[in-house]
Amino acid sequence: MNNQGKVDECPKCGSRELGQGRHSGYSAMTPVGGILGSNIMYTICSKCGYIIEGYVTNPKRFKKR
Template sequence: MKEIKIDNCPYCGATEFTKGYQTAQGSMYPQTFGLKLGCPIEHTICTECGSIVHSRVTKIERFK
């Protein structure tokens, strides 16, 4: 998976970020479930203001 480069928080301008993961009830599922499972969502979070500045699913192959 290609890494997304974020230089500054669009809300406060800070340059420090951390990753967080949303799982369980917050998992993302394909439009048609079938036998495909959901997957966690990875968030990039500004450590200064706490804003989520980017989100993506961790296993894109489950959506193809």
């Protein structure tokens, strides 16, 4: 494991052809009990389709009140 934070290789198939995808609009992530959600960004292997990482673009909206 490396802890460099930046993924540049698919852990499943070893491909370096990674793409970026996102969920927005109706498929955005919404906090439980909340209204305002956040888009989700993904790093996806464009060879095998494995989702390497996913994160919301607005994490503060998921903070517990």
